Amino acid sequence: MTHTHAMDPQTSRSYLTKMRKQTWVWIVLLGIGLVFLVAPLQLVSASPVDRLIHLEADRFSYQPSVLRVNPGDRVTIQLTATDVVHGLAVDGYDVKMTSDPGQTTELSFVADKPGVFRFRCTVTCGSMHPFMIGKLQVGA
16 A cells, blocks of 8 residues: 655645745845855955054154054155154155154155054164154055
């Protein structure tokens, strides 16, 4: 004796409707997952922008001491010396400038090399001059 399990038309339609709903749920969940996967990639590769950085040189330190930019950004540094003559040079870039006391000088460059670069004072400004350094961070 053989048993056949045939569905009546009503049960068959109900089953198909249920399966279609489940399929759509999976498609929507997959789409949401892809959005969360791709979104962080866009944050890492931010479009280059113009960045204006006000940098103050005073008593053997820079404020801020860490400058963060994205690769490709056009960076403009406005250097203000508050006490004595100070300079600024960024290792790895052809960036050099000097600012007299109370004066602001400006220099622009494109941050086209990713990495962390030291910047330092180029004018002997006192006994702690060798320790007047900061960091330029290009990229994450």
